[in-house]
Amino acid sequence: MHASSKSTSAGHVQHRFLKLDGDEVFYREAGDRNAPAILLLHGYPCSSYEFRNLMPQLADCWHLIAPDFPGCGYSGTPDAFDYDFDGYAAFLIKFTEHLCIKRFAIYLHDFGSQIGLRLAITHPERVTALIIQNGDIYEDELGPMYAGLREYFRNPTPEAKAKLGEAISEDGFKHEFLNDVDIDVAERIPPDLWTLHWSLMTPRRCEIALDVIAGLKENLAWFPRYQAYLRKHQPPTLIVWGPKDGYMPEGAARAYLRDLPNAELHLFEDGGHWLLETHLHPVVKVMRDFLHRLPFQGSPSPENV
Numbered sequence: 001m002h003a004s005s006k007s008t009s010a011g012h013v014q015h016r017f018l019k020l021d022g023d024e025v026f027y028r029e030a031g032d033r034n035a036p037a038i039l040l041l042h043g044y045p046c047s048s049y050e051f052r053n054l055m056p057q058l059a060d061c062w063h064l065i066a067p068d069f070p071g072c073g074y075s076g077t078p079d080a081f082d083y084d085f086d087g088y089a090a091f092l093i094k095f096t097e098h099l100c101i102k103r104f105a106i107y108l109h110d111f112g113s114q115i116g117l118r119l120a121i122t123h124p125e126r127v128t129a130l131i132i133q134n135g136d137i138y139e140d141e142l143g144p145m146y147a148g149l150r151e152y153f154r155n156p157t158p159e160a161k162a163k164l165g166e167a168i169s170e171d172g173f174k175h176e177f178l179n180d181v182d183i184d185v186a187e188r189i190p191p192d193l194w195t196l197h198w199s200l201m202t203p204r205r206c207e208i209a210l211d212v213i214a215g216l217k218e219n220l221a222w223f224p225r226y227q228a229y230l231r232k233h234q235p236p237t238l239i240v241w242g243p244k245d246g247y248m249p250e251g252a253a254r255a256y257l258r259d260l261p262n263a264e265l266h267l268f269e270d271g272g273h274w275l276l277e278t279h280l281h282p283v284v285k286v287m288r289d290f291l292h293r294l295p296f297q298g299s300p301s302p303e304n305v
Contacts, residue, residue: 043110
């Protein structure tokens with residue numbers, strides 16, 4: 001049940017479920033609902049769990065909301081859902097409207113960047129700022145770990161798609177989380193991540209994950225649209241990036257400056273794709289500084305949702 005109080009206890013993360021179109025959605029929430037809102041969008045193969053440590057660090061001044069997308073984490077896996085980037089973006093719009101969150105900054109990470117930017121294109125007036133962390137939208141800067149996907153893009157046969165599915169396993173998840181970081185940094189990444197998220201997979205969820213990964217081919221056509229949105233609207237933007245990322249190296253971060261010349265870029269040189277696991281405190285420091293410099297743009301949320 002969704003709580004009726006207007007705020008959560010300072011520094012505490014609340015774990016909640018709601019029904020959206022009859023389907024169960026899990027989300028984490030922290031901070032005063034009258035504070036400026038930040039929508040936290042998880043990547044693959046993760047869930048809102050990736051924000052469990054970040055949220056208490058910002059809950060004193062901001063209202064943080066992190067949903068599990070359908071088919072991920074503790075949310076349901078409804079049959080009547082479009083498991084593609086358009087479907088996830090439509091879900092986010094309904095989710096924020098259900099919670100009466102009118103305006104918000106968006107934390108974009110991994111495939112959450114594709115989903116959040118589709119929401120932003122549809123409702124640019126609702127987006128107060130962007131925080132971008134290892135989320136790629138520049139095809140010319142995709143890293144070497146995209147080689148297998150590029151091979152599939154060139155030859156999208158059922159056999160090639162099945163080969164992509166070999167990475168949807170506990171070992172594949174471990175590889176995704178460790179990615180390209182050095183051993184000393186990898187030791188900061190808890191095995192809970194791949195163990196937990198693999199335990200939440202079902203045969204249907206594995207099918208969904210494969211379809212989403214294969215669907216990245218069509219998503220490349222959206223990259224120019226994401227870039228056009230940034231050029232036109234110039235949202236205040238903070239880029240925090242771990243360049244030790246075989247999918248999204250340093251060039252993928254710097255590419256954003258083509259369209260957002262006023263964006264603030266912070267590279268954490270030994271960091272990789274999962275910065276909130278390995279570099280939480282320096283990321284929090286630059287986020288707090290960036291967010292405090294923004295004008296108050298949030299719309300107060302009601303006491304009862």
